[in-house]
Amino acid sequence: MTTVIELEEIKSLLKNVDVVTAMSEGFVQYSNGNTVVPPVGELLFDNPPGDVHIKYGYIKKDDFYVIKIASGFYENKNLGLPSSQGIMLLFNQKTGQTVAVLLDEGYLTDVRTAAAGAVAAKYFAPKNIEGIGILGTGIQAKMQLQYLQKTKPCKSVWVWGRTAENVLRFKEEMGDKFDIHIAESALDVTQNCNLIVTTTPSELALITADNIRPGTHITAVGSDTSEKQELDGSVLKKANIVVADSIPQSKSRGEIYQAVSNGFITEDKIMELGNAIQNSDLQRTSEEQITVVDLTGVAVQDIMITTAVYEKYKEENA
Amino acid sequence: MTTVIELEEIKSLLKNVDVVTAMSEGFVQYSNGNTVVPPVGELLFDNPPGDVHIKYGYIKKDDFYVIKIASGFYENKNLGLPSSQGIMLLFNQKTGQTVAVLLDEGYLTDVRTAAAGAVAAKYFAPKNIEGIGILGTGIQAKMQLQYLQKTKPCKSVWVWGRTAENVLRFKEEMGDKFDIHIAESALDVTQNCNLIVTTTPSELALITADNIRPGTHITAVGSDTSEKQELDGSVLKKANIVVADSIPQSKSRGEIYQAVSNGFITEDKIMELGNAIQNSDLQRTSEEQITVVDLTGVAVQDIMITTAVYEKYKEENA
Known part of the structure; x- marks a missing residue:
C-alpha cells in the first residue's frame, strides 16, 4: 500500500522533524562513502523553456531508496505558478515496492x-x-x-x-x-x-x-x-x-x-x-x-529529508 | 491538484483504452523523430539483488512528459511478491506540475x-x-x-x-x-x-x-x-x-x-x-x-500508455 502525502501535510509533519540534524547525518554518510548516487538525469524543454532534473540514490543498508523529480519552468510566474515544481518518491530498498509519494511541489528541496x-x-x-x-x-x-x-x-x-x-x-x-x-x-x-x-x-x-x-x-x-x-x-x-x-x-x-x-x-x-x-x-x-x-x-539531502518526513508520517499515523 | 490512480482503477480504465492503437501511434512518433528520450537511469542493489530503471521522455508538442520507475527484485518471490514493481508519473510539459501518479506496480509495462x-x-x-x-x-x-x-x-x-x-x-x-x-x-x-x-x-x-x-x-x-x-x-x-x-x-x-x-x-x-x-x-x-x-x-510506449490511461480517467471523471 503506497502512502501519498500532500504538500499541506508535508508542511505540518516538518514541524516535528529535526531537518538540520538529518542533513548533518546525511553529509556524514555521503563523505564516508555510504551513499550510492548515480549521475543526475536531465530532460530539457524549449517552448516554454524548462528543465527537469531526476536525482536518485540510497544510503547503503538503509530501508529505502529515493527518487526526486525537480523542475524549473521560469515562465510559470506569468501564470501565477511557482517556477519550481517536483515530487519525491520513496521505495523499499529490498523489494522495489513504492512506499510513499510526497507531492511536495519542490518545497522539500527548498527546506x-x-x-x-x-x-x-x-x-x-x-x-x-x-x-x-x-x-x-x-x-x-x-x-x-x-x-x-x-x-x-x-x-x-x-x-x-x-x-x-x-x-x-x-x-x-x-x-x-x-x-x-x-x-x-x-x-x-x-x-x-x-x-x-x-x-x-x-x-x-x-x-x-x-x-x-x-x-x-x-x-x-x-x-x-x-x-x-x-x-x-x-x-x-x-x-x-x-x-x-x-x-x-x-x-x-x-x-x-x-x-x-x-x-x-x-x-x-x-x-x-x-x-x-x-x-x-x-x-x-x-x-x-x-x-x-x-x-x-x-542527493543525500533528498534521501534524508524524504525518509525523515515519511518516518514522521508513520509515527503520527501508527 | 495531482491525480493518484491505484492499480485496480488502472485495470478498470484499461478496458476502455485502445492500447494497441496507442502503441502503433507511439512507434510512428518515435521513428519520425518526434520524441525526446534521454538515456535510461539505473540504480543497482546487491543484497538482495535488484535493479531499478528510470525511463523518461516526451513527445514534442504534446501536453505531458512521463517518467517511469520500473524495478526487478528477483528474490521477491520468496516473499510472495511480484519481482516487477514500478510507478508511472505524468507531468505538465509546459509548467512541470505533477499531473498524475499511476501506482501500477509494473502492470502498465506488461500491458x-x-x-x-x-x-x-x-x-x-x-x-x-x-x-x-x-x-x-x-x-x-x-x-x-x-x-x-x-x-x-x-x-x-x-x-x-x-x-x-x-x-x-x-x-x-x-x-x-x-x-x-x-x-x-x-x-x-x-x-x-x-x-x-x-x-x-x-x-x-x-x-x-x-x-x-x-x-x-x-x-x-x-x-x-x-x-x-x-x-x-x-x-x-x-x-x-x-x-x-x-x-x-x-x-x-x-x-x-x-x-x-x-x-x-x-x-x-x-x-x-x-x-x-x-x-x-x-x-x-x-x-x-x-x-x-x-x-x-x-520509452515512447510508456509515454503513450500513461497518457492514454490518464486521458481515460479524466473522461470518466469529467
Missing part, C-alpha cells in the same frame, strides 16, 4: 537547502553573530534566515537585493520576526554582518575579499552551475577554511569551481562538509578565521 | 509490451493464423496471447516452457479461452504454428532457421539485454523481413544485436517498426515470407 545552510553555520560561523547578511530576496533567502535561527540565532539582518521592490517585499514579510535593515550594496552587508548567506542566481561576483570583516562566515547557496558566481575568487583565497558539500561536484560547479579554475585557490585547500562535521579540528577554531561553505546540493 | 506484440502481428503476421506458438509461460506469455486476439485472433495455441509445472499452470489458467497444446519442444511449436512469440529470459537460442515453416512470423520479446537470446542468428538471416522497435537500441541489445554481432546479418537489413507501420511496402507482402520483429521496449 533541505536551507537546513544545509544551518548545518554550515553550526560548524563554521563565529560564536557571536553580530548581524546576518542575506544576498537575495527570494524563497531561499527567507528560508535560510529562518533555518539559521536553529543553529546561530540572530534577529539583526541586512538584506540586499537587485530591485528595491524585492527588498521591500522581503522586509514586509520578514519584518515581524526580524530587525531588517535594507542594504544599499553588498558592501553594506559585509560591513555590518559576520554571517552571510548568498542566494542569488548572479553570474558576476558580488563580494570581494577586501570587503570582508575578520571572522566572517559565508555560506554560498546561489551558485550551483558552472556559470553562476556570487563570490570573487579572492574571497576563497583569503578564507582560512573552504568547504564543499561535495568535492566531486565542486570540480564542475559552484564558487569553488570558479575560484579553482581562475587560479585563486588549488583543490588541496578544499574540505568536505561531512568530514568536517566529524572532526572538530577541521571546523572553525578561532573567532578571527574567515570561512566559506559552498553548497551545490547533494 | 504496453503485450500491446506492442499485437502491433507487430498486425503488420507482419500472415493472413491465416494456423496456430499461435508461445515460448515461455510467465505473465508476458499470457498477455501476449491475450493481446494477439485483438489483431490476429486464433484459439489454437502451442505452448513450450522450461518446466512441466509451469506449462501445466499456463494451460490451467488459459485453457478456458484457448485450445492449449503442450509442446514437447520448441520444434513442436515451430512445426504447428505460423505466429510465434518468444517470452523467455533464455541466453541460449531456442529456435533455429531449419525449424521454421515458410510464412512464419516471430515476435521476439524476451531478449532485451546484450546477453539474452531466444533466436539463433540463422533465423534472422533466413527471414525476409527483420524489424526493430528501436534501431538505436538494436545496436546494443536483443536478437538483432546478437545476429549482427555474430555476423549472421548486417545492419542494413533492419527496418524500424514505426517506419513500417506508415508504409505498406515495408510490411509483409506475401504469405510465404518469414518475418521477425524484435521488441526491446521503447
Whole structure:
C-alpha cells in the first residue's frame, strides 16, 4: 500500500522533524562513502523553456531508496505558478515496492537547502553573530534566515537585493520576526554582518575579499552551475577554511569551481562538509578565521529529508 | 491538484483504452523523430539483488512528459511478491506540475509490451493464423496471447516452457479461452504454428532457421539485454523481413544485436517498426515470407500508455 502525502501535510509533519540534524547525518554518510548516487538525469524543454532534473540514490543498508523529480519552468510566474515544481518518491530498498509519494511541489528541496545552510553555520560561523547578511530576496533567502535561527540565532539582518521592490517585499514579510535593515550594496552587508548567506542566481561576483570583516562566515547557496558566481575568487583565497558539500561536484560547479579554475585557490585547500562535521579540528577554531561553505546540493539531502518526513508520517499515523 | 490512480482503477480504465492503437501511434512518433528520450537511469542493489530503471521522455508538442520507475527484485518471490514493481508519473510539459501518479506496480509495462506484440502481428503476421506458438509461460506469455486476439485472433495455441509445472499452470489458467497444446519442444511449436512469440529470459537460442515453416512470423520479446537470446542468428538471416522497435537500441541489445554481432546479418537489413507501420511496402507482402520483429521496449510506449490511461480517467471523471 503506497502512502501519498500532500504538500499541506508535508508542511505540518516538518514541524516535528529535526531537518538540520538529518542533513548533518546525511553529509556524514555521503563523505564516508555510504551513499550510492548515480549521475543526475536531465530532460530539457524549449517552448516554454524548462528543465527537469531526476536525482536518485540510497544510503547503503538503509530501508529505502529515493527518487526526486525537480523542475524549473521560469515562465510559470506569468501564470501565477511557482517556477519550481517536483515530487519525491520513496521505495523499499529490498523489494522495489513504492512506499510513499510526497507531492511536495519542490518545497522539500527548498527546506533541505536551507537546513544545509544551518548545518554550515553550526560548524563554521563565529560564536557571536553580530548581524546576518542575506544576498537575495527570494524563497531561499527567507528560508535560510529562518533555518539559521536553529543553529546561530540572530534577529539583526541586512538584506540586499537587485530591485528595491524585492527588498521591500522581503522586509514586509520578514519584518515581524526580524530587525531588517535594507542594504544599499553588498558592501553594506559585509560591513555590518559576520554571517552571510548568498542566494542569488548572479553570474558576476558580488563580494570581494577586501570587503570582508575578520571572522566572517559565508555560506554560498546561489551558485550551483558552472556559470553562476556570487563570490570573487579572492574571497576563497583569503578564507582560512573552504568547504564543499561535495568535492566531486565542486570540480564542475559552484564558487569553488570558479575560484579553482581562475587560479585563486588549488583543490588541496578544499574540505568536505561531512568530514568536517566529524572532526572538530577541521571546523572553525578561532573567532578571527574567515570561512566559506559552498553548497551545490547533494542527493543525500533528498534521501534524508524524504525518509525523515515519511518516518514522521508513520509515527503520527501508527 | 495531482491525480493518484491505484492499480485496480488502472485495470478498470484499461478496458476502455485502445492500447494497441496507442502503441502503433507511439512507434510512428518515435521513428519520425518526434520524441525526446534521454538515456535510461539505473540504480543497482546487491543484497538482495535488484535493479531499478528510470525511463523518461516526451513527445514534442504534446501536453505531458512521463517518467517511469520500473524495478526487478528477483528474490521477491520468496516473499510472495511480484519481482516487477514500478510507478508511472505524468507531468505538465509546459509548467512541470505533477499531473498524475499511476501506482501500477509494473502492470502498465506488461500491458504496453503485450500491446506492442499485437502491433507487430498486425503488420507482419500472415493472413491465416494456423496456430499461435508461445515460448515461455510467465505473465508476458499470457498477455501476449491475450493481446494477439485483438489483431490476429486464433484459439489454437502451442505452448513450450522450461518446466512441466509451469506449462501445466499456463494451460490451467488459459485453457478456458484457448485450445492449449503442450509442446514437447520448441520444434513442436515451430512445426504447428505460423505466429510465434518468444517470452523467455533464455541466453541460449531456442529456435533455429531449419525449424521454421515458410510464412512464419516471430515476435521476439524476451531478449532485451546484450546477453539474452531466444533466436539463433540463422533465423534472422533466413527471414525476409527483420524489424526493430528501436534501431538505436538494436545496436546494443536483443536478437538483432546478437545476429549482427555474430555476423549472421548486417545492419542494413533492419527496418524500424514505426517506419513500417506508415508504409505498406515495408510490411509483409506475401504469405510465404518469414518475418521477425524484435521488441526491446521503447520509452515512447510508456509515454503513450500513461497518457492514454490518464486521458481515460479524466473522461470518466469529467
